[in-house]
Amino acid sequence: MNKTPKEMVIEILNKGQISQQELAERIGVSPAQITRWLASAQPKLKHFQKLEQIYQELAV
Numbered sequence: 001m002n003k004t005p006k007e008m009v010i011e012i013l014n015k016g017q018i019s020q021q022e023l024a025e026r027i028g029v030s031p032a033q034i035t036r037w038l039a040s041a042q043p044k045l046k047h048f049q050k051l052e053q054i055y056q057e058l059a060v
Helices: 005-015 020-027 031-038 045-057
Strands: none
Touching (some): 005 045
16 A cells, blocks of 8 residues: 555545544544545654554545
């Protein structure tokens, strides 16, 4: 998988299975941090790994 965190978040949220708030809770960050990733900030490795796991679970 060669998607950026921003691309994964956009696809997860567009799919509509979970909200930004839920995504933030599952990753262990604030909703504001998800917003930063949408603005191209890079997550810490542990958060990126959780994001990837959620992305794969939802089979976006």
